Amino acid sequence: MTAIPTTMLAIDPDAPGGPEVLVPVGRPVPSPGAGEVLIRVAAAGVNRPDVVQRMGAYPPPPGAPSILGLELSGTVVATGAGADEALLGRKVCALIGGGAYAEYAVAPAGTCLPVPEVVTMIEAAAIPETLFTVWTNLFERAFAVEGDTVLVHGGTSGIGTMAIALANIFGLEIIVTAGSDEKVAAARKLGADHAINYRTEDFVERVREITDGKGVAAVLDMVGGDYVPRNLKCLGEDGRHVSIAVQGGASATIPIFDIMRRRLTLTGSTLRPRDTGFKSLVAEELQRIVWPHVEAGRLRPVIDRTYPLAEAAAAHRRMEAGDHVGKIVLTMG
DSSP: OOOOOSEEEEEOOSSOOSGGGOOEEEEEOOOOOTTEEEEEEEEEEEOHHHHHHHTTSSOOOTTOOSSOOSEEEEEEEEEOTTSOGGGTTOEEEEEOSSOOSBSEEEEEGGGEEEOOTTSOHHHHHTSHHHHHHHIIIIIIISOOOTTOEEEESSTTSHHHHHHHHHHHHHTOEEEEEESSHHHHHHHHHHTOSEEEETTTSOHHHHHHHHTTTOOEEEEEESOOTTHHHHHHHHEEEEEEEEEOOOTTOSOOOOOHHHHHHHTOEEEEOOSTTSOHHHHHHHHHHHHHHTHHHHHTTSOOOOEEEEEEGGGHHHHHHHHHHTOOOSEEEEEOO
16 A cells, blocks of 8 residues: 555535635645545546535535545545455445545445456546436435336436436336436437437426326426426326435425325425434445445436536536536546
């Protein structure tokens, strides 16, 4: 193992602001605590919560570093007390509470997943955040099972492209929405059964047509606001609505009697504040159920574009422009 330096480059803005605040600065290399590992970062995924945090609207949870970044890939170079020393030298990807936009980062050993040979380090960095999110919300909270039809908004986002991939593997019929004909075509090419341009079509009407009036078993929504009552119209009886973000508004007016009459379920979650124990259990489940598909090359993230760490501002500008299809990734080397 090479010697671990004492300082590193990281993206750790002093104050919130636009993408221009994302400049590399020197920071101490963190030390792994009990049950943690230190990872020499190869690549870090860029996610919508990073943008919201940069703007000052999503502070890191207690104990998380102020350095941006929720997922990474890299090599384990040190272990804390109680962490399995067999991880030393292993290539892993991990979901973390913050700190991925850096040359070194600490991760709970329990949220680390091995990087198979068929997966590049760039691809590995793009897996954890969307995989944990889609798995816990679409498959666990929404109870989606083989044969179900589901509606997922943002079909060409990191979440949307991961949902399409998992739907294809686990036998779901998936309807997605997207904001242009080009994105609709991209979603169909990636394996979406149906893709709706929400700017030119009424997705409620289209879902009704696609499902012959039966509606979908589940909706995965990151829009919120006035999408929620429209989503409820898309659900079939006993349907489940899962909210994972509120990009279009944090409040909604909902028809309570209709929810009662059709036995609908409204739920939602935020992943980042959940404790390490929960995330470790999810990682264990993913390693057992989903990872064989990753190892076989059947589940790969869609990579939109990569940027070196020094160009993190450009990566955020691309995400905010909304032109990306799949994941944006920062590279360290």
